[in-house]
Amino acid sequence: MKLLFLVLAASLLLFGCLGSQAGPSASPAASPAATTSPSPVVSATAPPAASPTPYSTMLPSPFPEPSIQYVTVTARQFDFEPSEITVKKNVPVRLTLVSEDVEHGLSVPGLGIDLKASPGNEAETTFTPDTAGDYAFHCNVYCGSGHGEMTGVIRVVG
Ligand SMILES: [Cu+2]
Numbered sequence: 001m002k003l004l005f006l007v008l009a010a011s012l013l014l015f016g017c018l019g020s021q022a023g024p025s026a027s028p029a030a031s032p033a034a035t036t037s038p039s040p041v042v043s044a045t046a047p048p049a050a051s052p053t054p055y056s057t058m059l060p061s062p063f064p065e066p067s068i069q070y071v072t073v074t075a076r077q078f079d080f081e082p083s084e085i086t087v088k089k090n091v092p093v094r095l096t097l098v099s100e101d102v103e104h105g106l107s108v109p110g111l112g113i114d115l116k117a118s119p120g121n122e123a124e125t126t127f128t129p130d131t132a133g134d135y136a137f138h139c140n141v142y143c144g145s146g147h148g149e150m151t152g153v154i155r156v157v158g
Pocket of ligand 1 (some may be wrong): 104143147
């Protein structure tokens with residue numbers, strides 16, 4: 001009961017302060033406008049008429065933003081993990097290349113992607129595939145005898 005009273009008293013004090021703050025700040029704004037007496041009357045009636053517009057624009061969009069597809073490829077001598085990646089068309093893809101040993105590259109000519117990563121220094125790119133199909137990728141940094149075997153494919157499905 002005592003606590004309730006304190007909360008009530010505190011909120012009354014708060015509102016009282018807010019009210020007194022709003023008072024002086026509102027009057028200087030009103031006094032310059034008072035020189036042109038007809039306009040304050042027009043502006044006073046305008047906000048209620050305009051208020052339905054902001055409310056309608058604040059409604060949640062019926063179209064949710066497309067989510068991002070996160071793909072991490074680990075490169076090592078001499079393969080990619082995974083070497084087969086499936087992503088959805090028209091949904092952004094965040095592609096990260098991680099290397100476990102030496103510097104490797106991940107090049108996807110069909111998608112215009114060219115990443116290079118070394119241990120502790122990953123690389124990433126974001127792209128949105130707009131055409132379904134298979135896009136071959138390969139390592140484009142010479143990394144040893146099995147370099148040529150480092151290949152894979154990104155499948156873009158509709
Ligand atoms: Cu390589």
